[in-house]
Amino acid sequence: MYENPEIPENQPTRPAKRVRTGSRTLVACINCKERKLKCDNKPLGCDNCLRLSSMCLVEDPVTKRHQPRNYLETLEQRVAFLEDILKCHHPDLADDHLFSGDLHQTHVRSSPASYDGQWDIAEASNERNGLDDLASNVGLLSLNAAGAEPHYLGSSSTFAFSRLINLSLRQVVLKAPKTCGSSGPSKYEPSMLPSPCALPDHDIGIRLSNAYFQNIHFQYPFLHEPTFREWEAAVAKRPSPFDDLTPDPVALFFVNMVYAVGALLLPNLGCSAEKLYISAHVYLDHVLFYENLESIQAILCCAVYSVRSSIGTSHWKLAGLALRQCIDLGYHRSLTRLESTTDPLRQDLRKRVFWCTYSMECQAAVMLGRSLGLPLQGIDAEYPLDIDDSCITASGICGTPRSLFSDPPTNMTKAIHTFRIRRLLGSIHTSLYSDITRSNPGQEAHRAQIERLRAEIENWRALIPATLSHTGQMLSLFASSHWFDFEYDYAILQLYRAQIVDGRGGSSDAIFIDCLRAAEDICHGYRRQFLGKPTNYTWAAVHELCLAGLTYLHCLWTSPTVRGANSQSQVCSTCTDCTIVLVLMAERWDAAAPFRDIFEALAGRTMAMMDDKAQGKWTVSSASTLGDDTSQWRMSIADNGMSEGLHELLSSFMQES
16 A cells, blocks of 8 residues: 655544536546645646655545545556566466456465455454465466366475465564554554555665675675666656556665665664565566576575564575575586586576575574485586676676785675585585485494594684675674674584583593583674674574573583583673673574573573582582483474484483482
């Protein structure tokens, strides 16, 4: 719904004065009525509104909505335009026989994009509400087109994806603020429907997109910034959403989506991230329709939003869908082997899209203890060019890509090095945790495998590039100069976590000390990055911090050498830092509260143990003192995606004696 921004939302308006001229009823526009001016009732906008550079809106006598005088004509032209597109691409779906069934089944309320802007909230909990009907109807039409027999569609199909997105979209709609420009609390209206909202003012929009490219793009560079800036400029040139009957839905989707993520990073700018997210999804079907590069970029945009929002579809599921589509298009294979003839820009974007997808899916799989979506041996795709966005165009490459360690970093350098550690994490996860069919290797072979992986981690660390100077406000952990330190410490924890919870005592004191130092560094580093700073939280950060905190406590309880090497003040400082950040995270996400509660309780007992040790009174506690509590905590966080590592560590606390 588009409203006049100059009229306060709750301000009463006088009934419009209507004058009949021939067969047409003339209605004074809102601006003229409020200013007591004579309205000339021109269909495309009265002279008064044109002079004031204001949108000429009238009040609909039935719905009381504010809309352009030529709203109906605009919709008719828009429908004709869309029908032409449908006939070009799917003439079999444009036949009238598809809509000749029961009129009750095609009632306007069954579509989430109905023009009257109404959505019956009473049907929100019904399985066949408007959002589900849209996905079901589109899917059935596709399955039965041209007399084809129904066939199975896997999780990578557009049909399945539309259902997945619609489930999360419904949650966002139910909780979204009323207007795009309002960040404060607002009354939810049951009639609200997912529909485009007015984009922020140009200056605010630029701040939102800058926040995205300065904090997200460096980690997940699946977009090309110069191309996005062209989309942004094209959308900004449209005076109003009604003036252009054929807007580019691709541009509108990505601009709304980037602004939505930017609004999550900058919540104080007064833009609703949820409303922009809803607006982007109005154009999503068009982007997904072609199953090309842009469709994967669209899914990754949704995944990035989900990582940073308390509402949305699991980014593990979204990354998995994007990965399947990458495989379907061959993005996981070498372009040299495939002898691709696409232009240099799209060639490089293929690599970027694949490695961003793999990196995101791998991180989620490792975090949740699930199998990787693509085996490492099935990948031979090259890394993207290590070159700035501005130097790569469709017509060619400007400049020389970075190839030597001594070369100055580009805006791709940090992402490419992150791709390498994520690939290494995937190797650790696959070789040590995921292969349940492989027989247990001998102790020497297992130790050699771990030593090889540790050598690869150290080699990766030695090649960490010089840190890029960050421009703008640092709003994400990735923008921190300590990002690679966090990645290194997390890799160490993943490499050794199975060994340190092995009750057979196969771990050396050196491994316990390495794990404790890595966990300690993460706890202190997260406090420095999050406390009192605008750095945004993510679900990955919740899991990684909780894993580090529990590993730290486990090492203290398990290893006498570790207990002897750490003073009571050191333990108190580390536990306090971890607790503070978990408390801050739980203030934003209620689902993070069990993680906070688990660590607070166990940290309290650990510090009491260290106090007793300092006084010479400590003895190893009985496992029964922890069993009942940890069982309840594990049940509380299981529904939120407890990682395999947390499960093992909590189990170890129950088994200690």
